[in-house]
Amino acid sequence: METLMSILVGILFAIGIYLILTKTLLRIILGTSILGHGVNLLIITMGGLKKGGPPLLGIKDLTYADSLPQALLLTAIVINFATTALLLVLSYRAYKVLGTDDTEQMRGTENE
Amino acid sequence: MNNLVILPIIIPVIAGMVMVIFRKRIIFHRYLSVCSIIAVGIVTLLLIFQIDQEGVQTLQLGGWEAPFGVSMVADMFAALLILTTCVVALCCLLYAFRSIGQERENFYFYPLFMFLITGVIGSFMTGDIFNLFVCFEVMLVSSYVLISLGGTGNQLRESIKYILVNIISSFLFLVAIAFLYAMTGTLNFAHLSIRVAEAGQDGLMTVVAILFLIVFSLKAGLFLFFWLPGSYSAPPTAIAAIFAALLTKVGIYAIIRVFTLVFYHEPEVTHLLIGILAGFTMILGAVGAVAYWDIKKIITYNVIVGVGFILAGAASLTAEGLTGSLYYLIHDMVVKALIFLLGGTVIHLTGTSRLKEFSGLIRLYPGLGWMFFIAALSLSGIPPFSGFLGKIFITEGTFEAGFIWLGIIGLLTSLMVLYSIMKIFMNGFWGTDTSEENEKRTTKGLLLPLGILTMLTITLGLGAEGIHHYVDLAVEGLINPGIYIEAVFGTRPVH
Numbered sequence: 001m002e003t004l005m006s007i008l009v010g011i012l013f014a015i016g017i018y019l020i021l022t023k024t025l026l027r028i029i030l031g032t033s034i035l036g037h038g039v040n041l042l043i044i045t046m047g048g049l050k051k052g053g054p055p056l057l058g059i060k061d062l063t064y065a066d067s068l069p070q071a072l073l074l075t076a077i078v079i080n081f082a083t084t085a086l087l088l089v090l091s092y093r094a095y096k097v098l099g100t101d102d103t104e105q106m107r108g109t110e111n112e
Numbered sequence: 113m114n115n116l117v118i119l120p121i122i123i124p125v126i127a128g129m130v131m132v133i134f135r136k137r138i139i140f141h142r143y144l145s146v147c148s149i150i151a152v153g154i155v156t157l158l159l160i161f162q163i164d165q166e167g168v169q170t171l172q173l174g175g176w177e178a179p180f181g182v183s184m185v186a187d188m189f190a191a192l193l194i195l196t197t198c199v200v201a202l203c204c205l206l207y208a209f210r211s212i213g214q215e216r217e218n219f220y221f222y223p224l225f226m227f228l229i230t231g232v233i234g235s236f237m238t239g240d241i242f243n244l245f246v247c248f249e250v251m252l253v254s255s256y257v258l259i260s261l262g263g264t265g266n267q268l269r270e271s272i273k274y275i276l277v278n279i280i281s282s283f284l285f286l287v288a289i290a291f292l293y294a295m296t297g298t299l300n301f302a303h304l305s306i307r308v309a310e311a312g313q314d315g316l317m318t319v320v321a322i323l324f325l326i327v328f329s330l331k332a333g334l335f336l337f338f339w340l341p342g343s344y345s346a347p348p349t350a351i352a353a354i355f356a357a358l359l360t361k362v363g364i365y366a367i368i369r370v371f372t373l374v375f376y377h378e379p380e381v382t383h384l385l386i387g388i389l390a391g392f393t394m395i396l397g398a399v400g401a402v403a404y405w406d407i408k409k410i411i412t413y414n415v416i417v418g419v420g421f422i423l424a425g426a427a428s429l430t431a432e433g434l435t436g437s438l439y440y441l442i443h444d445m446v447v448k449a450l451i452f453l454l455g456g457t458v459i460h461l462t463g464t465s466r467l468k469e470f471s472g473l474i475r476l477y478p479g480l481g482w483m484f485f486i487a488a489l490s491l492s493g494i495p496p497f498s499g500f501l502g503k504i505f506i507t508e509g510t511f512e513a514g515f516i517w518l519g520i521i522g523l524l525t526s527l528m529v530l531y532s533i534m535k536i537f538m539n540g541f542w543g544t545d546t547s548e549e550n551e552k553r554t555t556k557g558l559l560l561p562l563g564i565l566t567m568l569t570i571t572l573g574l575g576a577e578g579i580h581h582y583v584d585l586a587v588e589g590l591i592n593p594g595i596y597i598e599a600v601f602g603t604r605p606v607h
Binding site for chain 2: 020025028032035036039042043045046047048068069072075076079082083086087090091093094097098106
């Protein structure tokens, strides 16, 4: 199971990095989002994917899933949400002010 | 257990949140921000005396024993950096009062500043690697907003690049944490140190260590500094100064902490790599500083040289090298803030950052000119000022560790730094006044924070003996991880 997850994480990373290296701003943001999914999956995979009950004490089970990676994941997800929202608004604003979404044209050579 | 440890983080958070509620009361914002920074400074001073008397102070949050809860650890290394942070933040705030403008003040400038300080202090004090990530994010999200606050075209362009780079480095940080958790099963620094020492730092562990090095290098501008010159020249002076003084230093702190506490078993791989990266950073930074004829560019490349130099000392992993790094780190925080504020003042007075467009400033602004001269000498490490001692110790440390090439690069780049900064002084301040409008603009209120920082760099140089005891204590903690581990766990046996 971990092997399959690792391959999936690898694919997500590859797609994310490919998108980040493209020109359009929106594709770059989508790339970071996909990369973020890959990272979150990696955290949950690295905690171990053994069989066990959900980490709720109300459910009587012999073993439970490791709850620490789930807590880390939850924190990482909300931080990722916040930064993605900020980045989306900022690129909307940049599109309004600069009039382009092409990163090639955002070089800022006029100041050098 | 000591509740004083949490206060430096709590005070700015609460101050920031109170300010958000009273949005329109700018005068209240100013008073509250200055008062809370001073309060943090006083608490940190108390902490420093306690650490001196009783050893490293810790606080287990929520009363959970060490590896299970989040521990806050204030050792001398962190406490000294927090104290310097307070002084620098205070001076940047005083400068911001005069220069930042009402538009930005109305849109939460002071609360964001407080949250930035919270993130920085939290990163210095945390004893848990995931908590370090969270504190990094607190700091970075505040810096994202501060860098784009105002919304001019240049700021928007640069902040998008800055945010992208930092988002990717945050993802890499999470990846590194995930791998480390899979291998050791813990997140607490002290516990990690024990587990890594027990299991031995094998090849896989070294790979994770290098992943951490890449992450922190992106934050610190160690070799991976391509984002730094653009980002640091976009925001207004007071913000750029606080960035230059604090943000890269947090990355440097993380590198020193992780590679002296956790991954210190394979220095011939990891520390050699840090040394090589530091060498390249110094060379490339110095080349950049020499190449440009633009004040902003010259001083941002000087930030990069400083990063390389501090980590050259850390790479040697000797007591001398680390002493030098610590002296230089404190000096660098003060003097980088000073040089950014001075550069910003010059740009404010002349209306341009191009060196060839003005000269003869010293006739109109002698105080500013001589302060710039002192800052320039201090930056390149001329003896009576604060940069000298750090440079001496770092060079000694690198020679002792056998990195003679690294020491030589450090000394040569010091010359180039001196040349680059004297270029500003000689072209900008000497000569005849060629600008069209000769009227004297006011520097009222701007000179006070500059004066404080200048006095501080002189005092740190002349009175280095005074803080020597504390620096020694900090270095002892870095050389011997046992002190840190014992402070976190007490005498309980932990595996």
